[in-house]
């Protein structure tokens with residue numbers, strides 16, 4: 001018993017102590033007209049797919065799971081969100097210039113088709129966020145037509 005406590009006490013103490021390091025939650029103010037889905041006026045079904053599969057890491061609005069406030073999970077989530085948003089933030093789509101939008105649309109299709117996105121570790125828990133072949137096709141077809149639209153509009 002003593003031996004068990006010898007190991008257990010430091011572990012429990014560490015788990016308690018790390019709870020005091022709390023990354024700020026990614027829960028921004030509502031986007032003022034710059035959100036990807038609002039700006040792009042895509043079909044509702046496609047908007048639903050992107051919202052459900054991409055927005056947790058690529059927008060200012062994460063839907064946190066129950067363990068989202070528990071370290072060290074909260075740190076891992078926070079890192080994914082910070083890195084995801086650094087590459088692509090759907091909440092500020094409207095402030096990107098046309099060239100950036102076209103590049104991102106191409107990347108969105110590519111990352112989805114290659115199976116790189118959503119991240120594998122995320123899919124383990126968010127099974128409903130997995131992209132079916134049909135969803136990937138819908139994303140890519142729409143992304144291509146949206147790129148053309150952006151290119152041709154003044």
Ligand code: HEC
Pocket residue numbers: 050053054055056057058079080081083084087088104107108109111112117118119122131
């Ligand atoms: C669990 C968090 C998470 C989810 C969910 C997620 N991403 Fe990402 N995404 C990241 C991270 C982290 C990076 C940066 C590191 C990397 O490329 O692996 C990234 C990078 C990207 C990039 C930039 C790639 C580059 O090379 O610049 C694109 C485009 C992208 N994601 C699209 C998507 C799309 C589309 C979805 C939904 C189908 C999605 N992501 C879902 C975390 C996520």
